Amino acid sequence: MTRLSVNINKIATLRNSRGGNNPDLIQVAKDCERFGAQGITVHPRPDERHIRYQDVFDLKEIVTTEFNIEGNCQEQKFIDLVLSNKPEQVTLVPDVLGQITSNHGWDTIKHKDYLKEMISIFQLHGIRVSIFVDPDVKMVEGAAETGTDRIELYTEGYASHYHQNREQAISPYIHAAQAAQKLGLGLNAGHDLDLHNLQYFAQNIPGLQEVSIGHALISDALYYGLENTIQMYLRQLAL
Numbered sequence: 369m370t371r372l373s374v375n376i377n378k379i380a381t382l383r384n385s386r387g388g389n390n391p392d393l394i395q396v397a398k399d400c401e402r403f404g405a406q407g408i409t410v411h412p413r414p415d416e417r418h419i420r421y422q423d424v425f426d427l428k429e430i431v432t433t434e435f436n437i438e439g440n441c442q443e444q445k446f447i448d449l450v451l452s453n454k455p456e457q458v459t460l461v462p463d464v465l466g467q468i469t470s471n472h473g474w475d476t477i478k479h480k481d482y483l484k485e486m487i488s489i490f491q492l493h494g495i496r497v498s499i500f501v502d503p504d505v506k507m508v509e510g511a512a513e514t515g516t517d518r519i520e521l522y523t524e525g526y527a528s529h530y531h532q533n534r535e536q537a538i539s540p541y542i543h544a545a546q547a548a549q550k551l552g553l554g555l556n557a558g559h560d561l562d563l564h565n566l567q568y569f570a571q572n573i574p575g576l577q578e579v580s581i582g583h584a585l586i587s588d589a590l591y592y593g594l595e596n597t598i599q600m601y602l603r604q605l606a607l
């Protein structure tokens with residue numbers, strides 16, 4: 369079964385646009401879980417343009433499913449935030465400062481020693497580690513050498529080519545997932561997954577344990593409501 373973790377960054381974006389507490393991020397996280405989400409994902413960025421560091425502390429108090437914190441471990445503030453909150457999972461993403469959104473995975477060969485060191489810090493504190501990688505078998509093989517528990521496949525390439533040719537779009541992801549399985553790595557995926565492309569992805573990727581979805585899901589909720597939307601995404605994963 370593939371689990372759905374709802375990324376609530378965009379709720380924080382909306383809240384921050386007026387400086388108050390509407391929508392209430394904490395209530396939304398509780399409601400996502402009540403409506404069936406099997407995890408809550410946040411990706412705090414150094415400029416705190418959506419998730420603030422304090423949000424992570426507040427969420428840690430109330431999340432009862434899997435709490436997944438994504439971000440860049442090159443920031444000491446991020447490492448401290450994760451170690452103070454001890455989520456079930458940390459996902460390491462190689463963002464650069466000022467990036468609009470995540471747009472690439474780790475070069476697991478070039479950064480092997482650095483990743484090994486970072487991963488062991490989090491694992492020593494009992495936190496499962498996932499690292500964000502492009503669907504490239506070489507990068508998956510490199511990931512296996514870092515000691516990470518899981519990888520998260522960066523799915524933007526799949527999502528953007530899905531409507532042109534879905535067989536072709538998914539092909540590198542199948543190879544990457546097969547390599548991960550062979551090497552004993554757990555498998556997550558995310559970025560730009562939506563109601564159109566999710567089912568085909570989940571049905572064709574072997575060993576897919578979790579997807580984290582934010583932008584499209586929160587956008588769909590404007591039309592369908594949050595409860596219906598989460599149920600719709602869960603159905604795509606169950607079909």
Ligand SMILES: CC(=O)[C@@H](O)[C@H](O)COP(=O)(O)O
Pocket residue numbers: 375377378411413438461468469470500558559582
């Ligand atoms: C790693 C990943 O793909 C997501 O966490 C994505 O980066 C969401 O971040 P933003 O909401 O800042 O775009």
Ligand SMILES: NCC(=O)COP(=O)(O)O
Pocket residue numbers: 375409438520557558559560561580581582583584585
């Ligand atoms: N890890 C991916 C994620 O959390 C959400 O990405 P998106 O659905 O906002 O593109």
